[in-house]
Every structure is written in C-alpha cells, then in structure tokens.
Amino acid sequence: MKxxxxxxxxxxxxxxREVREVKASDSKAVRIYCCGPTVxxxxxxxxxxxxxxxxxxxxxxxxxxxxxxxxQNITDVGHxxxxxxxxxxxxxxxxxxxxxxxxxxxxxxxxxxxCRALNIKPADQYPRASECIELMTxxxxxxxxxxxxxxxxxxxxxxxxxxxxxxxxxxGNRLDALxxxxxxxxxxxxxxxxxxxxxxxxGAGDRRxxxxxxxxxxxxxGWHIECSAMSLKYLEGKVDLHIGGIDLRFPHHENERxxxxxxxxxxxxxxxxxxxxxxHLLFEGRKMSKSSGNxxxxxxxxxxxxxxxxxxxxxxxNRYRSQMDLSWSSIQTAHNLLERWRKSYQEWLSHxxxxxxxxxELINAISDDFRDDLDTPQAILKLRSIExxxxxxxxxxxxxxxxxxLFGLKLLELRxxxxxxxxxxxxxxxxxxxxxxxxxKRSDELRDQLAGLGIEVRDTLRGQEWxxxxx
Ligand code: AMP
Ligand code: ZN
Numbered sequence: 001m002k003x004x005x006x007x008x009x010x011x012x013x014x015x016x017r018e019v020r021e022v023k024a025s026d027s028k029a030v031r032i033y034c035c036g037p038t039v040x041x042x043x044x045x046x047x048x049x050x051x052x053x054x055x056x057x058x059x060x061x062x063x064x065x066x067x068x069x070x071x072q073n074i075t076d077v078g079h080x081x082x083x084x085x086x087x088x089x090x091x092x093x094x095x096x097x098x099x100x101x102x103x104x105x106x107x108x109x110x111x112x113x114x115c116r117a118l119n120i121k122p123a124d125q126y127p128r129a130s131e132c133i134e135l136m137t138x139x140x141x142x143x144x145x146x147x148x149x150x151x152x153x154x155x156x157x158x159x160x161x162x163x164x165x166x167x168x169x170x171x172g173n174r175l176d177a178l179x180x181x182x183x184x185x186x187x188x189x190x191x192x193x194x195x196x197x198x199x200x201x202x203g204a205g206d207r208r209x210x211x212x213x214x215x216x217x218x219x220x221x222g223w224h225i226e227c228s229a230m231s232l233k234y235l236e237g238k239v240d241l242h243i244g245g246i247d248l249r250f251p252h253h254e255n256e257r258x259x260x261x262x263x264x265x266x267x268x269x270x271x272x273x274x275x276x277x278x279x280h281l282l283f284e285g286r287k288m289s290k291s292s293g294n295x296x297x298x299x300x301x302x303x304x305x306x307x308x309x310x311x312x313x314x315x316x317x318n319r320y321r322s323q324m325d326l327s328w329s330s331i332q333t334a335h336n337l338l339e340r341w342r343k344s345y346q347e348w349l350s351h352x353x354x355x356x357x358x359x360x361e362l363i364n365a366i367s368d369d370f371r372d373d374l375d376t377p378q379a380i381l382k383l384r385s386i387e388x389x390x391x392x393x394x395x396x397x398x399x400x401x402x403x404x405x406l407f408g409l410k411l412l413e414l415r416x417x418x419x420x421x422x423x424x425x426x427x428x429x430x431x432x433x434x435x436x437x438x439x440x441k442r443s444d445e446l447r448d449q450l451a452g453l454g455i456e457v458r459d460t461l462r463g464q465e466w467x468x469x470x471x
Contacts, residue, residue: 282324
C-alpha cells in the first residue's frame, strides 16, 4: 500500500476488538474526547498515565500533519463514591469543611499544573460538569421522549437498559448476567424497573449543595450522562476516538454508549467510532490506592529532585495496553538518561542540523512505531540508539529537534526542571497559563521577571521553552 493511503495512526478499538485506523469523520480534524479528572483530590500518576495516552495520540496525529480537536471534561459534580453513599465532591467538601466549588477549582488548577509538568498539551476545551447542567437535562429530556429513560418512584430519572439492544457490547457484559446491586448504581429498593438501569438524574433528597431545578424536580446529574452530553455538544455530534482508563470501560463507557447512540440522529449509528482504553499503572507491585498508602503524585516526584518528564519516559517505555509496574529506581534511571541526553544535545548544537536520508529514515521508522497501535517501547528503543550511533553530531541534532515534537521529552532544554528554583518554576507555569488565556501583557511581564532570574523563555511552535541565559 502506498504511504499516502495509510492513516497516521491505528489503535486497538475496545468495541470491535480489532486494531483500526483513526480517521477524521469530517475533513477537518480528528475529534477526540478523553474522560477527565474528578476534581476532589490531586490526580495521581496513574490518572496521568491515562491523560498522557490522549497526548500521545494527539502528538502522533499532529506529527503526521493531521488536525486534532481534543475535549476533556472536568467532573465537579455527580461522581458517586464507590460505597455509593455520596458524591465525591460533597464528601470532600464535608471532610475539608470547604465549599465544594472552591475545592473543585483548586484541584482543577492543580490538574492543569500536573499536565504541564508532563508536557501534556492542553485540550481545546475543558467543559465543567457543573456548568453543563442544561446540556445534560436536554439530553435526558430527549432520552425520555425517545423511550429510553423513565422517571423512577424516588424522583430520579433512569435509563432503561433493556431498551438499548446492544448493551454490553463494549465491555462484554451481558444484561441477563449482570447481578443486582453491582457497584456504582445504588438506589432505593423499588425505585427503578430493572437492577441494571442507572440514574441519569438523581433526586436531591436531603442534599442542598450542588443541586439544580429541573422538570423532574430538584436534583443533580448522574456521572455517565455528563460525558455523553459534553462529548456530543463540544465535538458536534460525532466522536472519532474516545479515551479513558480501563476501569471506565464498565459501567461508565458502556452506559455512555447506550445514552449517546440514541441521542444522535442516524439510526443504528455509533456516536463514538473508536474506543481506546489504557491499562492501569501499579506502583512497586501494588495498585495505587489511598487505603494501601501508595498513591504517588507529581509533587512527590519533584520533591525527590526528579524531573517529572522521567515519568513520561517510563510510561512510553511500556505499551499503553499493558499493566505497568513503576518504581522509584526506574524513574531515577530515566531522570539520569534525560539529563545526559540534554547535555549531549547542547554539545551537538555547535554543528548545523543535517537532514540526511538516514535521519529521514529513522524519523519515519519511529513514526511508524507510533502508528502501530502506539508501540512506544519500540520507538523509545530507536530513540535510545541515536546518542551512541555512527551518525554525525549534525544528524543527531536534527533527529532530536524533529523527534522532540513527538516524544515531548523537552530534550532541547539545557537543564531538567528540577534545577529550576521554585520561584522560577512557578513563573514559567503562570506564564504558560497566561498564554493559554491570551493575556500577552502578563506573559511579557513574566518574561521580564524570569530574565531577572537569568532565565530566557522562547515561544516556539512546540510551546514555551526556557534555558539559562549564557551571557
Ligand atoms: P478519576 O479522576 O478517578 O475519574 O480518573 C481519571 C482517569 O484515570 C480515568 O480515565 C481512570 O480510568 C484513570 N485511572 C484511574 N486509576 C488509574 C491507574 N492506576 N492507572 C491508570 N489510569 C487510571
Ligand atoms: Zn467520562
């Protein structure tokens, strides 16, 4: 097959259980939706592995000249805790004795900061659940009208799972095999018709905070309807690729598919073309959980003097579809390697970049590894080979400059971020945010402040880059 006919990326699609090409359903951009964080706590590095997956997809598509539109939601209402008792935001609000919105905004900001530390490009939009209530009630109204949803005896609105014929196709669960009382769908006995039905809208009961008035009474949205309503609104009725961690396959994505398909116009059409699920991250052999006390945050990595991009490197050394076990020693090894590569790059800088045939071939081979269901371990092996290869310094320079766009490891910066004083790091992050907000006056002021600390910032196609001033 000729190169031009091949899509720039193929991934394993959970629904068809096949590796399939990622394509834009219109001629403009590949429309991607990635389930975002629930902002009642810091995202741990496992969550970030999943968010990085969306970034790898995006970088590969853009590297190959394909436009991308990425939307990631911020869940600040409706995500019930595993013991069904309470909304995670409300529980955090009680524990911290703070307004749930102030908690949500703080952790949302920290989520953006952590993504920047991993050099994850910002999504095009980050809709918040609490600001999309109308979208959700409109979607629920349509589902009732089309006969897919009904009002329960407890004032909640439920999706009627039996009405969606292919329920279970995504996760492999069969409706008749689902046991009553499965996790996440606690309701009062008798309120819904069938045990596998789930709440689209929950009646407020005694709850006062984060509730809204609707034609079905006061209440708050269920978690799954949020992603259907937002993805279809912000990606204009069609999702080419939907991304999330493997735990979201059921019930979150299964339910989302059942809600979204009836909401689009074409009968029997899929609202989401491809479903991509990332496997979980373990840390030192154990699942990361609060109860086992082994939750690792970006802050923990930085506090140990390690470059957070070492995590990015470790994640790419493993295939997204495999469970991965991370340890402090592997992060340290990656940190040392990145430091060495950055120093080597500075040495190659005295040579002009040399765009030889060998360089083009290696770039193509690495790009093909990414294309092949994100085979980043193979791509990393090839990246590793560059430093000690027979290639000239100019060729090595050209390779690092081209490939840094794809790997996102900031190989062209002189020093790892651990050597930045805290004050400078904060200024750089604030400046990145100012640029996202298009506040260029503030961004110029921050540039001057950084210059005062001996740090030079440049705005490139890759985003903001910095280095120590040499004179
Ligand atoms: P949450 O903030 O809990 O809604 O989770 C955000 C994302 O992180 C979801 O896509 C989850 O599937 C994903 N996730 C949760 N735990 C892990 C883990 N240990 N490794 C990788 N991804 C995870
Ligand atoms: Zn979601």
